[in-house]
Amino acid sequence: MSDLDDRINEHFAGFVVRKDLVKAVKGNAIVPTYVLEYLLGQYCATDDEASIGTGIETVKEILRKHYVHRSEAGLIQSTIKEKGRYKVIDQISVSLNEKTDSYEATFDNLGIKKVAVDSGTIKAHPKLLVTGVWCIADVQYEFAEDARTSPWILETIKPIQIAKVDYEAFRVARSNFDTDDWIDLLMQSIGFNPEAFGRRAKLLQLMRLIPFVERNYNIIELGPKGTGKSHIYSEFSPHGQLISGGEVSIPKLFVNNSNGRIGLVGYWDVVAFDEFAGREKKANKALVDIMKNYMANKTFSRGVNPMGAEASFAFVGNTDHNVPFMLKNSDLFEALPSQFHDSAFIDRLHSYLPGWEVDVIRGEMFTKGYGFIVDYLAEILRHLRSEDFSHRPDQYFKISEKISTRDRDAIYKTMSGFLKLIFPNGGETAEDVEELLRLAIESRKRVKDQLARIDATYPEVDFYYTGSDGEKRRVTTVEEEEYPQFYHLKPALDPKEQEQGEENEDNQTEDSTLHEASVAAENSRPKPKVAALAEGHHVFAENRRGISYDRVFGPYIVGASKIVVTDPYVRYFYQIKNMMEFVEMVIQRKPPEDQVSIHLVTGPDDGNVAKQRELLDSIADACAGTGIEFTWVFDGTGTGHARDITTDTGWKIVLDRGLDIFQAPIRKDGFSLGDRLQDHRTIKGFYVTYVREGA
Known part of the structure; x- marks a missing residue:
């Protein structure tokens, strides 16, 4: 263990867990992280390897016996019937049956409904009425002759959460860590290796936690796919609820006027809206209006009576374009549905987390160190909601x-x-x-x-x-x-605004001067040199140097917004590396604000197609936020050995070797310019033919 891990275990004994153990016990159990860490905290809250090993086996056994897989629901139902009662781990929700004046539970995975629940359980756990809650429950089976009576009975229920947290002890223990170590402890607590992040990157990750400690805090994060935007809200805390942006409704979110039942904002600390972006998505105008009122005033209407709530809102979604494209052509909110691309809604957001600065999640980013049991930290953060540090x-x-x-x-x-x-x-x-x-x-x-x-x-x-x-x-x-x-x-201003602007043009401010300087900077920016392009056939002799993708292809891809590379032999690592270097060349050639799609058509590596897929997908991940959209497909059209590059500007580049134009480097220890610079590599003999299609 690291020195930090030693001190974490010393000062927070019993409230921390080694974060890599979650993967060790999860298996195929589709349960949130806080459920697994709750169990690990019961049996593995130690630094003793032998005890950890025993604890892991205990947790696995508990999950094996009591976690309900949907595919095994019938078997568990039979077990409950034969034994009379049985303990299960499942997601449970409760509704009121007005016809029988009784509460009835639904077990999501177990697949049973109309399970009798007493009023005392509902008073103790009102969230059950709003949405599913992960619980450990004792279920009984008592058959009754009356067909209207369900044989299922909920005897005891325990939401999965730590029973008691000593906040003062937490504050005292905090004093044993300096600022850097404490930030690293928080990073490990959310599952990340702090060594894989810079200082600003760490703070951006922690910004995602602010809705859990601040009441009525509204944050938005828009960025590329795969950066873990929704992870915090779905896995981190039992006090947060992640819902799809398309599943939002007034009754679900605020209040159902037909029965007066309060929605999610009345029971959860954080309501996060996943997949919130998408210009094609539609939203109910009445919902948008009530959301704007709630975000500004912390209240919503229930009939004629206004009601207050403390839930924070987090909006997460994917962007379609990179930052310079959005800044040049629209704005950084362009991905929002039109009903939310509204100045009154946007003005109610307290912060915009720049998702394009967050790296795509990779395996080496996850920690093997110790961090808080997420449920323990969630209770601490909930306690802090009642305090005010703003001034x-x-x-x-x-x-x-x-x-x-x-x-x-x-x-x-x-x-x-x-x-x-x-x-x-x-x-x-x-x-x-x-x-x-x-x-x-x-x-x-x-x-x-x-x-x-x-x-x-x-x-x-x-x-x-x-x-x-x-x-x-x-x-x-x-x-x-x-x-x-x-x-x-x-x-762009409309004519009236333009006229008003001309009247006021003598009153230039410092900001408008800055704007003029920015436009001048854009106009003076060196433009890519476009060579005099011509059709033709060129042969390159073997063992030459000074040849690069930029020299062979660069001038012919300038201005293209769509490039298709057809090469059936992008299979092995060095060939896929060539593809990555082609992508790098396009990135260096294009203006940063432009969007370019690169599509590869290749053949499968029958010997190791899984690795081939992984490497090709890694190119797509690496392009996030660059303005390049890289896609690939295995050839199913029977193009055989065709190798060419086509652009939507009308050029077709025919190649006898595809992208494989360089000789294999001589491997030795030390450094080689050829590894980094294509101009210093020796080429194979190849030819290239430039054809202007449709000319």
Whole structure:
């Protein structure tokens, strides 16, 4: 174990677990992480390897005997009947049968319904009425002659969660860790190896936890696929509920006026909306209106009576384009459904987490170290919801008075969340506060800057803060620094607004000057040189150097938005590496704001097709956020040995060797320029023919 793991076990004995054990016990049991860690916390909360081994076997046995697989539901039902009663681990929900004036439970995996539940159980666990809750339950079977009476009876039920948490002991134990170690402990607690992340990347991961510690906090994260956006909300806490964006309704989310039953916001700390993005998706206007009211005022209407709730909202979804494309052509909210691509809705978001900065999840990112049992940490975070740390930064810094109350509240709520997570016992320094304050301001600035693009009536805001020296310290977003030529572009004005703008053109502000500079920067940006392209046939002699993909293909793919590579022999590692280098060449050639799709048609490696698939998929993962969409397919059209590259600009490049134009390098220890630079590799003999199709 590492020194950090030793101290974690020393100061949080009984409340931590080795995070890689979850995979060791999960098998094919489709249960949330917090369920497994609850069981591991009962039997494996130790650093003794022998005890861990015994505990793992115990947990596996419990899951084997009591976790209900849907495919084995009939067998478990029979076991309950024969034994009279049996303990099961299942997801259980309860509804009121108004005809019989009784509560009835439904066991999701076990497949039984109308299980009798007494009122005392419902009073103790009201969430059962809203949605499924993972529980350990004793189920009885008593057959009755009356066909209207269900033979199933719920005798005892225990939601899977830690019974008691000593918050004061938690705060005292926190003082034994410095800031860096504490952040690493939190990273390990959510399952990640902190060594695989930089400082900012760690803070962005922890930002996903803020809805669990802040009441009525609204966060959005849009980014590429595979970055773990929904993991925190589905697996991390029994107090969070993840629902599909397409399954949202007013009764489910707020209140059912027909029976007065409160929806998800009344019972859960966090309601997360998965797959929220998608321009083609439709949303009920009444739902959007009630969501906007709730996000702004923390209330919703139940008939004529307004009701309050504390649930935070998290919206997660995938983007269709990379950042420069969105900044040049639309805005960073472009992926939202049209009903939510609304300035009033967007303005109610406290922060925008830049999902494009989060890496695609890879195997080496997962930790083998110790972290909090997620249910223990979830209870701590729930306790912290009742505290307010928002004004603790005021002792060091002052936020600009020129920003609106809504902007200020958003920044303070994000700051409060960060401080609760990292400094629950206080003790933060001015340097600590400034780092978090800049990120909190940036996350709100990202929202406000995009609002100015979406709705010209929103004024631009100067986001800055001052320290004890009184000096203004302005905050910028990362994408603003990276793409200034696009970031400050304005939305097109209608004729009336254009006329008004011309009347006011003498009143130029500092921001408009910056915008002009940005446009000038774009215009002065060097454009890719386009060679004089011609059809022709070229032969390259064996053992030459100085040949690269950029020289052979580069000029002919400039301006293409769709490229199809047909090569039946992209099978082995070195051949797939060639494909990756072709993709790299396209990325270097294209403007960063452009979107290009590259589609590979190849043949299967009959000897190891699984590895081939894995490597090709890894190219697609590596392209996330680059403006390249890489797809591939095994040839099913009988094109045989055809090897060519076609573009939607009309060029076809015919190759006798496909992408396999380089000789195998001589393997030796040390470094070789040929490994990194194609110009320094020796080529095989090959030819290339350029054909202008449709000319």
